[in-house]
Amino acid sequence: MSSRDQTAAAILASVAMACDGALVGVALAFVAAQTWAKYHRSSAALGKIRRAPSARVADLREILLSSDEESSSSGSPSMSSGDARLVVVRGEVQTRWSPGSKNSGALVSQGSGERAVIVQRTSTCLYSEWRGIFGWSIDLHALFAKTWKEQHSSSLRTVPFVLVDDGYWPHREYVNVTLEGSTHPLPLTTVYHQLLPVQATTYTFIQAMFGHGYPVALLDEEKILPVGKEITAVGLCSWNGGVLEMKSSDDLPCFLSDLSKSEMEADLTLNVNILLWSGIFLGVLSMGILGYAVRRNWRRFKDWRSRRRLRSESSPSEGEEPNDAEEEESGEVPDGALCVICLTRQRRCAFIPCGHRVCCFPCAAAVKRDSSPKCPVCRQDAPNFVRIFDS
Template sequence: MSARQQAAAAILTQLAFAADGALLGVALTYVAVRSFLKFNSTISAIRKISEAPFVGVSDLRCILSEEISASSGDNSVVCDCEGEVGKMVVVRGAVEAKSAVDGSGKSLWSDVLVSHESGDKAVVIQRTQTYIYNEWRGFFGWTSDIRAVLGRTWREQQSSSTRMVPFILIDGDQQPQVDYAVVNLDGSKHELPLTTVYHQMQPINASPYTFLQALFGYEYPVGLLDEEKILQLGKDVTAVGICYSNNGVPEIKSCRDLPYFLSDLTKDQMVGELSFRCRILLWSCFIFGALSIGILGYAIMRNWNKWKEWQEQRRARQQRLDSSATADSQVAGEDEEAGDVPDGQLCVICLMRRRRSAFIPCGHLVCCRACALSIERDLSPKCPLCRQTIRSSVRIYDS
């Protein structure tokens, strides 16, 4: 671990244990709440996938015709944001380009994509280039630390491009292709089941400018990771989403509440994976919740005890000041009763008692003992003569 990482870890540790661990308790509470919310969403996803029928592409028309007549009592019938009524289904089928069934095979935009690296036919091609940067900080590496603090080293280290054509799902053994379901990817942020067909690291030749970059600690690329993934034709995938009729043709749209849309897994595998994730989230919720309750309870008790101790110290200090003021008032009263006080020795505040207290550090003798103690109890005690901030006062006795 570098010195910068050690310093960052030390700062995070101090922040975590601030206020006797209250901040750490709040963070663990946030994690527990997030785990509980994810647990609820996962339980809902398991219920929806389990209740959804697992059918083939050829059975979708029958299901859609049945759900129109029984839509009032079926919990799996949903309505999307556009007002279209559909049914939650799990469909297993093979990927095929839409141009194979709509008669637009000669159209340029509806044609099948071909991978440049493997030559496979596909409907989705994703090309990703990731730059690998050096880790040497150079002789003037502290400049990179300054740039990291100021946020100037953030740059796009990865570029990705995706090409796709409209595609459908068909039954793999169906000839000719009469029944099919259109896959609608609009608004979907789910990960596609892509297959990696090309993965290669290419070194980047150094330029004369690279030496100066390395000398002053600037990041420069040393390698380029080139990767290509495709969704090839004929691949069997499972679609989990809302199926509705679009001009008599079944169309499948993603559901935002589900973690899957197109996947290599079957329905049972999806339910099993979600059940395992649900158990992990449940245990995480219990563990982080118990830790947060314990840490927050400890922090509350510690801070409550500190507050009570501060109150007791404040009360004791106030009692000491009151008793001292009472004693000094009695002494001042005795001095006052001893005889008349000349005008030049009267307290500048009460103009009744003799000047007996000198302020520290200015040393001015202008107040009686009672008025001096009253000034000391102010939030910002200052000498009434020179207006300098004072720390305390001392009683002056005549010889």
């Protein structure tokens, strides 16, 4: 690690442990709050999927008609999203072609030649880093610059497709799948994966010589959603011009998936449990660190305030009698007669009610002004003291 990296790491460590770890506690509290928010969203999505009916494509019309009859009989208005209802449908992917043109309307994969409704091609540039010939190592700014660099390009092609029940085509019943506005991951299958090496150039040699990242290979991938694949759609089903249409819901973590409804529930249940216990652990840990930091800093503040009072009262106050200062400054203090707090002046005051004569007048006044005055010897409450004069 270079000297610049060591300095940056030391600064980050000192900032993280500032105020006895208060910043670490705040960061953990923020992460815990984010975890709890994800937990509530996942719990709500799990409840919606559990309550959503699971049906075949041929049964969707009956489900929507029964929901419309229930809403009209109860007098309640229909759902706001175009009389849509959340359903779980499992069916086979087919393109929307006419019965006489079965082979038209589908995309063809360049890697495998399969017919598909979604084709995604991705090109990723892979980088390599090593220690240069001058012994220079990778520093933090080069590492961050690498992560910020655009390393891949992607293209996505889609055609309109439908879900049908298993069997022959054309089907009488089908549901259109609309991907507009959906940001959920797609159940794509990888059909092409090739790693192409990048030829070295003069610029590549210069980058390697100074220890910077340089491209070594180009990874080409192609993923498709093939025609005939059986998938599950979880979304809002509604009528659109007499045709069933399925749209994604932003409240759910997925729209199209390879999993069945029971497998989705099991996966979401595991995710909810992980988020729950992670939120509890991070919340307790952050509260413990913040509580420790507050307690330590409060004690430091009280000690600083006490030392400041003692320093301000070490010199004779304006209202103190001159003969007292002369008496304490003149002569030697006998053994065992020094104030137990400042160890510079003679004991002159006795605390009430314990009666211990262990402090000088300034130190006894400082103890009395404390929020909870206690005798320095017996630690008994001493709200007052009395000045004692030798005859």
